[in-house]
Amino acid sequence: MAITKEKLIEGLNHDLAAEYRAIFQYLQQSFLLKGLGRIPFSEYLSKEAQGEMRHVEFLAEKIVSLGGMPTITPLPVKVGKDLxxxxxxxxxxxxxxxxxxxxxxxxxxxxxDIGLQVELENLLAEETHHLEELQKLLEG
Ligand SMILES: [Fe+2]
Ligand SMILES: [Fe+2]
Structure with a gap:
């Protein structure tokens, strides 16, 4: 049986909650960062938050287009003790x-909804880029 619209909206709302978490997590880190890592990481982290904001906008608009209510509750943010x-x-x-x-x-x-499929694949590509950047940073 094909997926229902309700199930798809539920999934997109999970993704939206995860994007809000990403924004808050990146921003919180950019505020908390002290020491020599503050420059340039604070700026890097706040730019990442801005990028995730575009993902929020896309998902929330799409959920409304499908007849759903976009969540405003983020998944729980993880706070790290150092960079x-x-x-x-x-x-x-x-x-x-x-x-x-x-x-x-x-x-x-x-x-x-092939349009949505393509958009989600683009989001996936952007997150893959974020992941690879983080992997490189953590290798150092
Ligand atoms: Fe994202
Ligand atoms: Fe990301």
Whole structure:
């Protein structure tokens, strides 16, 4: 049986909650950061938050288009004790986002909304880029 619209909206709302978490997590880190890592990481983290904001806008608008109510409740933010732990938490969150968008793109295809499928695959590509950046940073 094909996926229902309600189930798709539920999935997109999970993704939206995860994007809000990403914004708050990146921003909180950019505020908390002290020491030599503050420059340039504070700016890097706040730019990441701005990028995730575009994902929020896309998902929320799409949920409304489908007749749903976009959530404003984020998934729980993880607070790291130092820069490395912060980036490790971000890496985990990006990895989750990639897995979720992979599943969601499949569901969008199943639902017959190819436009949404393509958009979700683009989000997946952007999160993959975020993940690879974080991997490089953590290698140092
Ligand atoms: Fe995102
Ligand atoms: Fe991301």
């Amino acid at each position: 490395r732990e912060m980036l490790q938490n971000d890496l985990e969150a990006e990895r989750e986002a990639i897995a979720d968008y992979k599943e969601r793109a499949k569901q969008a295809e199943e639902f017959g």
